[in-house]
Amino acid sequence: MNLVVLAGILGVVMMFTGLLVKQLRVVSGIAAAGLCVLFISNLWELYHAPFFTLPESSMLATTRFGLLINQILLLAGILYVVLFGRHIQVVGKHVADYYALIFFVYAGIGISTSYTNLLMLFLGIEIMSIPLYILTGSDKRNLKSNEAALKYFLMGSFSTGIMLMGIALIYGATGSFNVASMNTQLSFNLIVGILLLLISMSFKVSAAPFHFWTPDVYDGAPTAFTAFMATIVKVAAFAAFIHLFEGSFEMLNRKWQLLIAIIIACTLLVGNITAVFQQSVKRMLAYSSIAQAGFMMFALFAFNDASREGIVLYGAAYCLATLGLFAVLIKMEDYTFDGFNGLAKSQPLLAGVSTVFLLSLAGIPLTLGFFSKYYMVSAALSTGGKYLWLFVLAMLCAAISVYYYFRVIQAMYFKPLGGVPGTSTSLTTSTTRAFNYTLLVMALLVILLGLQPQLLLQFLYF
């Protein structure tokens, strides 16, 4: 609850900051401080009472799982501001407004990790999405950014319409907006409603076959904001997705697993196979985010304690690695694979940390990515071996993903500097010391949690 209220207040504060403070560095500093406040207040709520209490029958109820997801996303947010602060400043003139929108997104995240009512689900998802439409189009002179914003907006509000239809039909069947009330006898209205909700949430987390907007939007948006929505917002949408169907799982069980298995298979295949053919690393990361969403969908397949642990680990692994990779990418002059040629010679630190992040995304042991994939798949396996083909497919797709992740490593370490004419490994802006240390800390965190995932999971229980 702290997160929702404080993030809303801080968003308004940031808007006034834009009027009163002119130095851009100060604005970034205030935003980072605000995120630290949110981080501490959320941590306080995890162990003590929240500052703002709600009556028992309210539409929001925080759970430990939701608070831990918030905590991870807030940590990722602080890292995000430190890494991307200078790049947010060059996107446009209204830097404080961008930060204000980011705070509003956090308010939406707070709602969508703790709702108990479909009304709050709708509001949370919308509060997360509407600021993102603006952030996507924030580079106003750039046609690609315009196009991405319009596409994202049309697709996003279309899926909102579908979600609302689903909610209305569920209400018609059960007479209540409570998430728990979905767990009743199935009727026609209820089935159609749940399917429509499933479709619209798949839109939001970009699971195939509803992923079409993802590559274009991620490619067209300013890279600083792509990094934000590809990591933090996506994990929050997953938390909402899982929370939505957690209670009603028992009565859905059989048919449900087949449906989710089909979505997972499509998502894994489309994401991984298309990623292989990309020339631009930014676009490759967009498809890789679809592929990673396929693995996160295993949590919806299983719904047990292990899958909860899995989604916490996966969220952390995916956020850290993808944020780090985008931070390296945004420094590059050339976004193609050739642009990375010989990076290990000119920028050994950047090459080293991005290798760690790529290994984590590919799921190589000793990194957090390995354990997150392991938890996900083993949680799904423990529900019974009925869908063995799905697990074989997941392993094959993980093997495919190694190919395109290692292409970047190969370019960095084994290709000569400037080997291809017309490309350069020069950086657009030099790296600051804070930037380098943050990346280093993130890489170490990926390895440390990869060795000891319990360090993160203990927060779920103690």
Add this chain to the structure above:
Amino acid sequence: MPIHYYIYQACVLFSIGVAGVLTRRNAIIIFMCIELMLNSVNLLLVAFSKLHYARAVAAGAAPTTGTEAQLFVFFIMVVAAAEVSVGLAIIVMMYRNVHNVDINFLNRLKH
């Protein structure tokens, strides 16, 4: 009137909206179709609210049943208004740059 009429009408309006989004090429018209989808949901929610109210009264339960759906309608209106303001701003921004609102122009990201 039986509840079916409202449900069918809402479904028809919703389908018109979906069909419009999928087939039309003008960004403003697509946008209108999305609004149509949202409003068909409003209609459906009010109809269901009335249905559950009638059922609750017949069963002798509290007559406040069904109010939450009507509240939901107001929330949808507010969110739809917020979406309109953002969406029209994006369309205007697009128009300033390419002097067109046809979404066939949206192909720069494909290559």
